[in-house]
Amino acid sequence: xxxxxxxxxxxxxxxxxxxxxxxxxxxxxxxxxxxxxxxxxxxxxxxxxxxxxxxxxxxxxxxxxxxxxxxxxxxxxxxxxxxxxxxxxxxxxxxxxxxxxxxxxxxxxxxxxxxxxxxxxxxxxxxxxxxxxxxxxxxxxxxxxxxxxxxxxxxxxxxxxxxxxxxxxxxxxxxxxxxxxxxxxxxxxxxxxxxxxxxxxxxxxxxxxxxxxxxxxxxxxxxxxxxxxxxxxxxxxxxxxxxxxxxxxxxxxxxxxxxxxxxxxxxxxxxxxxxxxxxxxxxxxxxx
Numbered sequence: 001x002x003x004x005x006x007x008x009x010x011x012x013x014x015x016x017x018x019x020x021x022x023x024x025x026x027x028x029x030x031x032x033x034x035x036x037x038x039x040x041x042x043x044x045x046x047x048x049x050x051x052x053x054x055x056x057x058x059x060x061x062x063x064x065x066x067x068x069x070x071x072x073x074x075x076x077x078x079x080x081x082x083x084x085x086x087x088x089x090x091x092x093x094x095x096x097x098x099x100x101x102x103x104x105x106x107x108x109x110x111x112x113x114x115x116x117x118x119x120x121x122x123x124x125x126x127x128x129x130x131x132x133x134x135x136x137x138x139x140x141x142x143x144x145x146x147x148x149x150x151x152x153x154x155x156x157x158x159x160x161x162x163x164x165x166x167x168x169x170x171x172x173x174x175x176x177x178x179x180x181x182x183x184x185x186x187x188x189x190x191x192x193x194x195x196x197x198x199x200x201x202x203x204x205x206x207x208x209x210x211x212x213x214x215x216x217x218x219x220x221x222x223x224x225x226x227x228x229x230x231x232x233x234x235x236x237x238x239x240x241x242x243x244x245x246x247x248x249x250x251x252x253x254x255x256x257x258x259x260x261x262x263x264x265x266x267x268x269x270x271x272x273x274x275x276x277x278x279x280x281x282x283x284x285x286x287x288x
Contacts, residue, residue: 026262028141029067033076034116034255041119043112046070053078053121065135073258074137089152090215090254091118096183097152104172104185104217109148116255120151123237123251131251133233135258140227142261147233149252150174150215152181157251158216159203161196163232167222168192173199174215181214202236215252231258 032048034041042050047068053061061078091114092099102117103109109117123131149158158173169191175182186199196203200213225231235251 028260028262029069029071029073030110030260031065031067031073031258032110032112032116032255033065033258035121035253036116036119038119041115043115045112047110048112048116049076051076073139073260074135077134077136079132079134089118090120090150094152095180096177097181098183101183101185103148104188107172107217110257113148113255117148117150118254120149120252120254122151122253123235130234130236131253133235133253133256134230135232136230138225138229138231139260140225140229142222142224143231144222144259144261145220145231145233146257146259147218147220148215148254148256149217149235150181150254151250151252152214153179155179155250156200156213156215157202157235157237158200158213159196159198159236159251160216160218161203161234161236162220162223163195163230163234164220164223164225165193165195166220169194169197169218169220171197171199171216171218173213173217176214185215185217 032043034043034048034050036042036050036052038052042048049063049065051061051063061076063076064072065074065076066072089095090102091097092102099114102114143164145162147160149156149160153176155176170188171191172185172188174185177183189199191197197216197218199216223231233256235253237251
């Protein structure tokens, strides 16, 4: 019995069809998106999309974005930019941060991530009107999105939600000590068939406790976008009048990496292909 035959029979015996995203581990392209205020947070080279966001209440920001090869992949729009700011504080030497803990252990950022991480776009808007980051005009396929949201001041809400359901989400968080980053990332947490991460319980109702955390790193894996479709990341935060007037828990976004997997079938096609392969294996077994 050959390897293909064995693999298909094992898959069928489990009664489970693997998500199509798992048929390919290769990445077709990456789109590196950096949120910054000035040149302090600009990585060298042309691989990054450097979005200079200025705090303008009620403003909307639009910019075409490209992948690392320079090819346009869509348009990014931010909405609900109310009471915003940009903090240049996620860097080595700032309150328990070093070269080794800007990201969780085992996570390797793209070239230039250390500079992209320095500044974060943040929003102190009310919970009822969260900030959204929307990318439109995407080509059909399976995607992944990695996001760093960090502020070294200990009042991060840290709740993020994606418009597409993901095969899995792996995330890490960093708490605060004395109003600053603790320097210690949590162990990885993984969710299956999910859309949202909320490590500090903000969506769950924790609106009135300041100093919730300093950072969240989330990896949204395996979601499908139709041709010309869109993707929205929602970031929740609270104003001083939310939850009894105690909290000032902000959202934060330093950078994100949108990755498209190599060419693979859409879900329905993948299921048909797998069924066809299983049928071929069955016929080969009868003729053996």
